[in-house]
Amino acid sequence: MTSEEMLGKTNRVNMLFDFYGSLLTDKQRTFLGFYFHDDYSLGEIAAEFDISRQAVYEHIKRAEQTLEDYETKLQLVAKHEQRKAVADRVEAIFAGDVAARQDELKELVRKLYNID
Template sequence: MSQGNRLEKTNRINLLFAFYESLLTDKQQTFLKYYFHDDFSLGEIAAEFEISRQAVYEHIKRAEQVLENYENKLGLLAKHESRTRYFEELRRLPQDGALLEPFKRRFADIVDSLEKLE
């Protein structure tokens, strides 16, 4: 796996983890935190928990699958990414001259309020 793909995967797992962490078992949470957040190697995690590297790998792979299954069913990350794109587009409208001057401030206030609801 190339460095770019690995970073992309790590970012995705971290985002999925942020949405679905509480739905994982304690062990899944711990292993994912060590591996993706704290950048521990499989060997370091294995030594910490006195299990094989293969067992750690299996736990991490299974936890990744669980996160992806939750995302496939609930779509929280996809919805978040869509909202983020829409907010970015909304933020550009006043700068693009798409709004009349009297409405620009009110428009910006509404967008700010919507973002706070996140």
């Protein structure tokens, strides 16, 4: 996996963690926090909790899958990203000629209402 792919995965897990982290077990939250937020290695986490690296890896993988399962069911991150894209476009419109973009603004407002 390239460093760009790793960064993308880390950002994805952190976003999912922000939305669904409170639904994880304490151990899952702790391990994910150490691994993705604090950049601890599997070995460092294993030493901290006196367990094997494989056990840490399994806890992290299970927690990642749980976060993805929540996202599949609830789609909170996807809806957040849709709202952000619309808000970014509205900001861009206001940076230009607003009067010429009234129809686009109306369409963006309609999209915001239909995200959920």
